[in-house]
Amino acid sequence: MRKVIYPGTFDPVTYGHIxxxxxxxxxxxxxxxxxxxxxxxxxxxFSVEERIEMLEKSLKDFDNVVVDTFDGLxxxxxKNVGAIGIIRGLRAVSDFEYEFQMALMNRxxxxxISTIFLMPxxxxxxxNSSIIRNLASLKSDxxxxxxxxxxxxxxxxxxx
Numbered sequence: 001m002r003k004v005i006y007p008g009t010f011d012p013v014t015y016g017h018i019x020x021x022x023x024x025x026x027x028x029x030x031x032x033x034x035x036x037x038x039x040x041x042x043x044x045x046f047s048v049e050e051r052i053e054m055l056e057k058s059l060k061d062f063d064n065v066v067v068d069t070f071d072g073l074x075x076x077x078x079k080n081v082g083a084i085g086i087i088r089g090l091r092a093v094s095d096f097e098y099e100f101q102m103a104l105m106n107r108x109x110x111x112x113i114s115t116i117f118l119m120p121x122x123x124x125x126x127x128n129s130s131i132i133r134n135l136a137s138l139k140s141d142x143x144x145x146x147x148x149x150x151x152x153x154x155x156x157x158x159x160x
Contacts, residue, residue: 003028004084011045011133013147024087033066079112085116086114089120137158
């Protein structure tokens with residue numbers, strides 16, 4: 001079984017993330033969407049438990065996708081779950097330099113784990129979680145960018 005992980009903070013998950021997941025599940029037998037607990041990132045809007053719930057609701061129709069979470073090195077988590085690769089989304093050239101450095105470091109740490117870069121559909125290339133959080137905080141309609149469960153969570157998060 002060819003298994004990959006798709007790590008991220010998913011704060012919150014967007015249709016861009018889901019597009020990458022759809023592409024990955026067509027290429028691999030199993031995709032583990034894994035929430036990274038990253039102490040170096042700014043304080044997330046949603047707790048890990050809330051992000052797991054939003055992902056599970058958003059991916060409920062995907063039979064070869066599971067959601068989990070981890071602490072530590074991504075490449076170590078991939079190895080621990082028996083994954084052969086790490087999926088990373090590239091929206092623009094600006095994403096590439098950082099992702100390329102991380103891929104090379106992960107290859108150095110474990111040469112048996114490959115990094116696979118996938119591009120989302122072009123209609124999602126401008127989309128990221130920070131923009132969604134900002135729009136939602138300003139009471140904008142984000143229904144074109146996130147699944148209904150995420151939109152509901154954002155509305156509840158930013159109630160007056």
